[in-house]
Amino acid sequence: MDLITPSFGLIFWQLVFFLLLVIVLGKFAWKPILASLAEREQSIEDAIELAKKTRAEMAQLKADNDKAKAEAIIERDAILKQARQTAEKMIATAKNEAAQEAKAEIEKARKSFRDEQAAAVAKLKGETAKIAIEIAEKVLRRELADKAAQETLVSEWLKDAKLN
């Protein structure tokens, strides 16, 4: 029975010492220990958070870089395309202009040729008329002298005139 009969003195001391222990440890041990633990956990959490953030920032930076690179490539391609287009256009324009100029030159040449031809024809006509008049004058003069000789002369003149 002694074993299961709580003794008065031990109850008293147990109460006193245990409460003392709760109060003293609570104030001088558990409070600072738990605070340190919480602080350390917070700092670890913060560090993890920071690492996560940094990683995200790095990823963002990389994405930005990639984007900038892609944009640069697109821009380069656009510039190249434009340059090519411009060049083609210039070439086309130049070709066109050259063709037109050549055409105009040819036209001009043709025109001047025609003009000259016309002038030459006109001159020839004038000369022919002049020759014809001279021949006719000569023939008329000769007719007065010799008929046969006149004809020969005319044909000779004509021959000459053709050669002209």
Added chain:
Amino acid sequence: MSRNRTFKALAFTVLSFALSVFAAPAVFAQHEHAAAEEHAHEHGKTEEFNPGQTILHHVSDAHEWHLGTIGESHISIPLPVILYSPTKGLKVFSSSHFYHGNGTHDGFTLHHEHITAEDGSKVYDFSVTKNVASLILSVVLLLLIFTSIKNSYAKRTGKAPKGLQSALEPFILFIRDEVAKNYIGEKHYKRFLPYLLTLFFFIWINNLLGLLPGAANVTGNIAVTMVLAILTFIIVNINGKKTYWQHIFAMPGVPAWMLVILTPVEIVGMMMRPFSLMVRLFANITAGHIILLSLLSLIFIFKSAALSVVVGPFTVFMTLIELLVAILQAYIFTVLTASYIGAAVEEHHHDDHH
């Protein structure tokens, strides 16, 4: 591998045997000491070895700290006897006066560790008994351990724990996260942490100290477990919220006539919780001690040292189990306290919680 194991087993057996042989005179002398005492009080009965008496003597409290006996001389530490009686006032004297005489001193008599006044008046015994001395030792140890750990935290702010700090930090974190936070809840757990942590480490260290040879049986004493259980009971009930009291006096969802039966049951349940806490710790620790002592007593009952070859290893095995029980019972007491507090501070009704 197997040779290594054989060697280990052999070494283990030899060691156990040696330990038992050395332990033998101490326990046997103890018996003589107890028998001599009996003789003094009960006038001349020559006794055989009485294992029950020896074991009870070992697990009970005493007014002196008996460490061992060599031959006829007892090695014991006398402890202060502090008595208060309404007629004689406060009396303080060494317990050696009781043990080295006829068990009477200054008008007080010590009989079977009970002090009575010769004039028949009431005596309040505040003596620093073996258990109180061991209790003080554990308090001092706890204060030393945890102030040293606190200093480690202060010195090593933000660094990894080291030494004793890193050895005990998992337990502190376990009590905080798995016991307090888990059972009481995020909102209230912080208030109860100092109590829960102190409770856990107090029970644990006293369970461990109790396993040392010649040590007291503090957590196997019903007065100690009663105080702890009553403190838990008080903390639970002064923190009881509306939901807690409602569940005791007016269980929601139960017809009114049923409450006539249910409310007394709930009130009994409320009382049974600390009672079970008290008995569980006391019985587990005391039973452990009794088993160990019974095993060793076998050697003396059969009066054969050869038996220690069997008893020795088994005692070592049981001691290892007791080491596990030491922390397990500390954990169980703490967890149950936390869950009772958790039920008391819970503010909303959760069906899944029951």
